[in-house]
Amino acid sequence: MNNYDPTVFELGEIEALKRAVKFFRPVATTLVGSGDDAAVISVSDNRFVVTSDTMVENHDFRTEFSSGFDLGYKAIATNLADVVAMGAIPNAVVVAMVIPKTTKQTWLEDFARGMQEAIDYLAPSCAVVGGDLAAGDNIVIAVTAHGDLEGRKPVLRSGTRPGDLVAVAGTLGWAACGLELLMHQDPTLKAAYPEFVDIQLRPNPLIGLGLEVAKFATAMLDISDGLSLDAARLANASGVSIRLDPRALSGFEAVLELAAQSISARQVQMISERDWVLHGGEDHSFLFTCAKDSFLPRGCKVIGEVVEVDKAPLYFGAEVLEAKGWDSISG
Structure with a gap:
């Protein structure tokens, strides 16, 4: 043979x-x-x-x-x-x-x-x-x-207005967590949390849900470089500010908490699951805005609101949030 x-x-x-x-x-x-x-x-x-x-x-x-x-x-x-x-x-x-x-x-x-x-x-x-x-x-x-497009108008980043809800369809921080697990010197970590590693290696954008959301979204984009960076892009394109709700995002953080603790226990530098949620990219979930009376299908979660343009494009609660994430040139 x-x-x-x-x-x-x-x-x-x-x-x-x-x-x-x-x-x-x-x-x-x-x-x-x-x-x-x-x-x-x-x-x-x-x-x-x-x-x-x-x-x-x-x-x-x-x-x-x-x-x-x-x-x-x-x-x-x-x-x-x-x-x-x-x-x-x-x-x-x-x-x-x-x-x-x-x-x-x-x-x-x-x-x-x-x-x-x-x-x-x-x-x-x-x-x-x-x-x-x-x-x-x-x-x-x-x-x-x-x-x-099948006769529909494209959904742009520039369509949102003050008063709209900000929501996400999909996961946040999973791919960033998965990358941290893959890069860690302790190989047992990636085996302990395969669901996060899998999203990093083989992203699972919710295509059907995204197409459903696109029917009523006022603005939308794929979260490829990180929630904060992509939300700031949307805000700047629409000439508004976005206020993220820390309480709404706490559920996304809770899912990643144990993995963050496991990594932190094996090194000097502490890992923050909040950083993964706010600034980690590659989940390829959909960030979108919609009118307050919109019916959100299962799999979507409201994470903030669109407000009149302020001194910064992005806020985490009452505090200005610096937009950070993946840069395709500098890394």
Whole structure:
């Protein structure tokens, strides 16, 4: 039995991609898929949503704890969340990759399986319709995702007004906690809290809930860089201030309290679950605002209110809250 695992570049681009793309499933909106110079997709509106995101090895992820499957799943999930935050239904993605010449073919196929599983679970009406593969020193993954508005107006960051509620659909702080667990020198920690590690490795944006919320939200965005940073972006875009309610956020903190205590017990520096909730990114939950009389579906929680613009865009109770979070350039 031959167990030899060739590298992608031993096989060559054509054969390597042929073996990898067999995992992708076409959908009805894909008129021309992978194989031509460009894909052709159908939309029901004369407008469509498009977004792009890049993941760079040793800056956005580390291969010592992220498998090819994890990275494929995460690359899809993060982009689908951006499409949904605009109120659109994801229908197509293209993926451009740079990989080292030592990359095994099994890794590339594992990556493809991760992408397709994310699509199957999060947005089955979507498909991978093309991309590009090139050689380089480190892994770089660039995904462009498209979405169909189906005649609806896009949900922008600039639509909220004083008097609106501020709410979140999904988790807060889980991915930041998961990253802390993965990075810690004590390997038993990540095994003790797998639910947080899983969200860091394979985010689970609530796509269906996000699309439901988009029907009545006045403003909305995907929490990718941290609640405080993204809430400040929303406030600045709308020309308002946002006041977060500490009591409403205490429940999010309570879920993470034991993990924070476990980490703190193993090191000199204390860990704050509040910092994870306020400033930790990558949960890819949806932050949105809506009228006070809105009916919030299950899975959403009111965490504050929109007020007239004040001396700062963001408050935690009565105190000004500095917006902090992930910066894609400086880290």
